[in-house]
Amino acid sequence: MSGANGSSGVRRSAAHGKVILFGEHAVVYGVPALAVGIDRGAWADATPCNESRSSMHVRDWNVTVSDDVADDGLPLARAFRDVLAVTRDAQRAEGRAPVGVVTVDAGADLPPGGGLGCSAALGVAVARALDPLATPEVIASRVMAWERVFHGNPSGIDATVSSLGGCVLYERSDAQAPTIQRVRLPRTLLLCVGHSGIASSTKTMVEAVARLRERRLETTQKTFDAIHTLVKNARLAIEAGDERAIGQLLDLNQMLLSGLFVSTPEIEQMCEAARSAGAHGAKLTGAGGGGCVVALVDEASKGEAVLSAWKRDGFDGFLTRVGGVVSKDTTPV
Ligand code: MEV
Structure with a gap:
């Protein structure tokens, strides 16, 4: 660019x-x-x-x-x-x-x-x-x-x-x-991105997770291990263009992030609203504590339904398309 x-x-x-x-x-x-x-x-x-x-x-x-x-x-x-x-x-x-x-x-x-x-x-x-x-x-x-x-x-x-x-x-x-x-995306992913209306500080949230890790090293490590497995599966699902699987993994990742105490009631509400409106899955994106939610949909009409549901609840959002194929090269650069 x-x-x-x-x-x-x-x-x-x-x-x-x-x-x-x-x-x-x-x-x-x-x-x-x-x-x-x-x-x-x-x-x-x-x-x-x-x-x-x-x-x-x-x-x-x-x-x-x-x-x-x-x-x-x-x-x-x-x-x-x-x-x-x-x-x-x-x-x-x-x-x-x-x-x-x-x-x-x-x-x-x-x-x-x-x-x-x-x-x-x-x-x-x-x-x-x-x-x-x-x-x-x-x-x-x-x-x-x-x-x-x-x-x-x-x-x-x-x-x-x-x-x-x-x-x-x-x-x-x-x-x-x-x-x-x-990572190669065989097909375009249609994402709904919605803002919880609350600005959050990445620094504060990263520090909060660091403190949690100090207090509960074993449980936090287990959560990170589970996220590691999930990311490996997500990569396979993305490369296969399996949107259902990607959606389920988004939901699982959201559950694990809630366990790190970085979700908020607004984020949970937005994820739930997106799923009810037809999204394959939804989660917070970024540091949490506010900020944005991402939901995956398979067609523009469902994307519009998610945005309407968020708007009804007072949250702004937009649709964005990412992919198709960026590169066949999956070696480290
Ligand atoms: C922030 O966009 C993502 C975090 O994982 C922080 C980082 O990776 O630097 C929360």
Whole structure:
């Protein structure tokens, strides 16, 4: 999705939002997870300028930050400074001229705190605008510096899917680079994404699960093991295009996430409403504690029925199609 340099010197780029289909939270502890890039996302323009400092304006949030340490009280300013520094270091290490002073104009059409990867998408769009020559994998790794500012201990799945798009199986490793496999979708998946109306903090939710794990190591590990098995089965179901099986696994994953105390009454209500309206299955997506729900349907009329049921209960939503075939290659990239 990255754009080319225009004659004006503006570097324009774009990035996907994401929906985690299976494995959130467990992915922080090395369990693989499956996620898809969606059409909604973020964009950024980087323009060389003669100012003394680089700056970034995020339109939808009406906020401007600079890379001056004096701005560091703002997480967005720290994230911007970190991604600029990582980009320049990498460019120097490759014998390229580092990006100079720039003005970045950016925006996102994702709800912040909604579980759809808003911060990662913004980070990817900015990192890509700063260095359009970097590969999607390299961009994702640079955005880890940005994501750490917002999320504390990110697994990296959000930035990876935002940068690569498609359907990705992601496995974190503390010892080495993550394993990233593209998963082939033989047919388009039709997803309903609904917002519970409550913004949540990924950092807070990841910390809550970490505390639960400290208190109840054995039970939490059993839940992660069950999610691991579920993700393996989900991959097979996705590759086989077996929507019924995918739906059942979504429901099972939701049950396991409830056991980690990251679901809410609104999320449970939305999942139930989606199933009653004809979805194959539904679960929260992202960190939970609010944010979004994803439901799988097999046809647009059922998707509309799910959206109507949510609307009746006061929840906004949209339909998004992901897939067909992204790549036959399922080897690590
Ligand atoms: C957030 O989108 C997904 C979590 O698993 C956190 C992470 O992977 O960094 C909750």
